[in-house]
Amino acid sequence: MKITSSLTTPNKSKSNALIIGFFSDKELNSIAKEANELLNKQISQRLKSKDFSGNTGETLTLFADSGQRVVLVGLGDKNKCHLGTLQTANTKAVKALVTTPVKTVSNYLPSLSYQDIDAAIAGKISAIASSHAQYRYEATKNFKKDNKHALQSMAIYASKKSASTIKQATAIANGVETTRALGNLPPNICNPDYLAKQAKDIAKKYDNCTLTLLDEKKMQKLEMNALLAVARGSRNSPKMIVLKYTGAKKSQKPHVLVGKGITFDTGGISLKPGANMDEMKYDMCGAATVFGAFVAVAEMQLPINLIMIVPAVENMPDGDAYRPGDVVTSYSGKTIEVLNTDAEGRMILCDALTYAQEFKPQVLIDLATLTGACVVALGHVASAVMSKQTQLPQDLLQAGIEIHDRAWQLPLWDDYQKQIDTSFADMQNVGGFAGGSITAGCFLSRFCEDVNWAHIDIAGTAWNNKKEGATGRPVAMMVQYLINESVK
């Protein structure tokens, strides 16, 4: 869906549909008044008859004589309205339209006067939430050729001053869609080679991008043995994907994002139980997130230098697979005792993180569906941020609040480190039941000692359930963070 900003009011709008918001006080702002006239006062009638009361997410579709649809959508109590409410209102309004033949929409939700949300942010959230609501997975599904799900463009009501914010929002929305599309693909299609091919296409499509691919042979030469250990069980050979975007002076140190790209996680020899194992196709959502963030930054041509690194590997059981008890020497030289082959994410990430530091990053952030324990700790609401720094995690949390894609910090205190000590290597790859997300973070921290680094566990936020699939989180938080960095 193409998103633009516009100051056209309902009178002049040629869109097939208009979205008009109401608080539960049912007051009509100037936009709603115009729409009411277009509809021969149907709005005031429906408010009076209590067919529509403005509760959060409530919708009612009315028709003008011209056939134009007007979707009324509620935002509830004006005093309690926050970014989440605005997200919900946009979602419900767009969902009411995607099953119709409507092609073009004017979204007037940003015209309301909110207590704590300024117009530009309201426009931004509306654009991202609307785009999210109209997405549907199509890659491997045949749809009946009907004229529904026809939405092509949305004009967000926004002043000239807000237009640049809406541009950012469209880039973010595009990034989110990229991430969801990759995340939702089946693991027989989306394997390490496929991810490498996507990176190639991105490098071609956007200005100032260059791609480097490390194949298995190259990684063997470099002795990235922790990553290679995981890859051994699969017929699909691993790839290290390195996409560079240069939007600032070459001398400016890059922001480096590393994304876990396990294209399918069976657990390996420490095989996972069968139930819901299919969901481990989402184990490349860290990679998908950095792809999405990269696309958004390249589309905006943000004045920063950004490097995206994706270790892309499949974790399978096999006669040649790595085993519990194996000790491997990572790219850093540190040795790892493998106690569980299902703790594979940290094995590929440690080598990718060591490699990432060769680019002398000013900031290094990894994103990974790393631990089931993270879902236990924070559910599906917040991503988990871990860092030994003070400022970096704060900046990430702040960006998440701004764009309503929120995270919460877990401690990475040294007190947890002893859980991954072992007599047989420099560390073991599991830390036991207690604090499973934190000990995974501790493992990674041993490879990021002298760098401004944060780890983000997205096991709870990257996908929802089988029906909804990949959420595209936390692309918005990451891109907002990078936007904030670019104006620092």
Ligand code: BES
């Ligand atoms: N990809 C999983 C983590 C995961 C599991 C994410 C379920 C979302 C839902 C990861 O590779 C894994 O298997 N982690 C193990 C670690 C354990 C062996 C220390 C886990 O969480 O059980």
Ligand code: MN
């Ligand atoms: Mn695993």
Ligand code: ZN
């Ligand atoms: Zn995994």
